[in-house]
Amino acid sequence: MDFSLLLVVAVAVTGLVWLLDVTWWRRRRLARLASVESANGATLDDGTRRKLAREPWPVDYARSFFPVLLVVLLLRSFLAEPFQIPSGSMRPTLEIGDFILVNKFAYGLRLPVTNTEFVDLGEPQRGDVMVFRFPEDPSVNFIKRVVGLPGDRIRYEGKQLYINGEPVPKELVDENPEGAPGELEFREWLGEHEHALYNNPRDPGPQMREVTVPPGQYFVMGDNRDHSNDSRYWGFVPQANIVGQAFAVWMNWDGGLPSFDSVRLIP
Structure with missing residues (x-):
């Protein structure tokens, strides 16, 4: 619907x-x-x-x-549109059941339904958490982190992200985080954003040779790197599919009573 x-x-x-x-x-x-x-x-x-x-x-x-x-x-x-997080692909940044707010004017004003941009106010930046229409099924909204901008060269090997030939800085924070037993929690610096991510040490995960992001498109990944259906599998996000920038969590509801303990800005 x-x-x-x-x-x-x-x-x-x-x-x-x-x-x-x-x-x-x-x-x-x-x-x-x-x-x-x-x-x-x-x-x-x-x-x-x-x-x-x-x-x-x-x-x-x-x-x-x-x-x-x-x-x-x-x-x-x-101005702002609410969404609910249905999966764990953005953990630990976003949890299942988080209700988020999406800035609808950060990347330009778009007409409802058609999603046609009529006022250009800016472009996604590396590290932004972005909501977009899934390229393979535009009726479904996805949320991922922007990794590659138009013209960037992106490679992912050995659980290390490379942009334009340079490894993206990250450091180990926890070898067995409480929220994800058996995973490794890292802190990563992507653009102006410092954020947490999970890696599974028992799973080699996807390996991706270098690709170049086409003009007017973006390369996105989930923070739950080994459990995310993202650009490594299906390709790039066209400019026309962008919905907005996720900027805050205002509630979490996982089927029980709604909780407001997790109200926060999204890094």
Whole structure:
């Protein structure tokens, strides 16, 4: 289900009903009221007047919901949109059940539903956590960390990431982290971002020879490096598929009671 499409349709329908009432139906109701009063030769009592001038229920609902739906559409399309993390591919940065906020204007303003950019406000930077439409199925949203920018040369061998021939700095933090027993936790410096990542020492993981990121596209990876379906498997993210930059976690809900203990900015 495309919630953006449903929201756009709801705004269009309620807005059209409200507009028709303002420009046409209300005048007809008032004209009918004046006609009845003229035929009776006297002013009707308040109860009768309210009954004759009463808005039909579709108009009443449209007038009530249209401004609310319009504000939600504008905020969700151009300011910030909530998403829930469905998998562990971004652990330890993001946990399953985290509810995140995505900055919708960091990389330019885009039309809802079509995702067409109409105002250019910036480009993804190396290390950003980015939400995008999965290239193989644009109806599905993915979230990964931007590793390669257009023109970058990317290689991944022996659990080491190389950008333009240089190894990305990282250091071991924990040989058996509590949140992921049996994994290794590292701290990595990618662009201006310092973040944590997991590696599985028992699994050699994918090995990738050097590739060059094409113009207008991006190479992305999950922080849970050996458990992430990312650019190492299916390729690059086109500029047109970008949704926005994830910047904060505001709640976690894993099926029990919602928790606000994990509220934080995303590194």
